[in-house]
Amino acid sequence: MGSMCSVLSKQPAKILVLGIDGAGKTSLLYTLKGNNDMISPTVGFNVETVEPLEGVFFELFDVGGTEKVRNLWIHHIENTKGLVYVVDSNDEEQIEESRKELFKFLKNEEMKGIPIVIIANKQDLPNALSTTDLTNRMGFHTLTSHRWHIQAASATTGEGVFESMKKMSNMIKRSK
Template identity: 30%
Template sequence: MAGLFKKVYDWLLRTFWATEMDVTMIGLQNAGKTSLLRVISGGEFTLDSIPTVGFNLKRVQRGHVTLKCWDLGGQPRFRQMWERYCRGVNAIVFIVDIADPRLLPQAKDELHSLMRNETLQGIPLLVLGNKSDLPERLSVDELIDAMDLKSIAGREVSCYGISAKEEMNLDAVLQWLMRFAGK
């Protein structure tokens, strides 16, 4: 009976008190944006993810909150679209491959360039260091320094190490995002 009550309760929450929030996931190519989105939406991790051309949109249901997640391509030709898809969202998620330190200067430049846009002022930023299951990877503190996250002002900025493959720390990511639902 308790299971039935929970199902009815969850349905009532979704029906009458549902909150939808917009989240944009960006980062350089191969950072793991699509893999992360596939895993948090209940799918399985696959090694042979096809690079995103343009963007994907996926809805992720968590209780009474629906996360409408935009997954934008990370190749250079798509980066000029990032600002447009970040306008007016509840949160921006910037994903970095922390197992490939050669790409960090480029990721830092792209992130800081994006964060300077006045249209994105005040939007919370979550930086995720993906692939933390790999042995040769940066720590969260090293990522914060490499990306110069402490210099980004005028918004909440947080940083987590995750592994989309091992589903490591994904609950913390979802909890962080849901704090901004309805804002």
């Protein structure tokens, strides 16, 4: 554990937090900050430094997910160490759009090899797809150029959120 702390604590690792609008990116961010009382949709982006695990610091870039803003995602790639991609697993209508946006974004040369944690968010809702169903529907098994992990989570309850950050930390450590 000591080496992970030294690798990630010198300077916070930059993590992009992306997903289409309404997926729960900002809820995730503020759950990690310990404050998810008043959350409104992100216009532009939020940047927060968090310590999700003792001695591990991430600088999270929560970039808005509206259709207009998605074209700006590319401008935040520089120095990115990991991608957290948030999917509303309870909204069947948005699954395909979310898949298309992720795979389009991953075509950027700068993203090659960047570890990805996919958050299957809103697992606390009754119609949420399981991580297995979401993996199949979104074709994550085709992500062969990236180390990836899918995590069932609920950004509002905190379930799975810190586990996902631990997984990201371990993947960043292994990719160094």
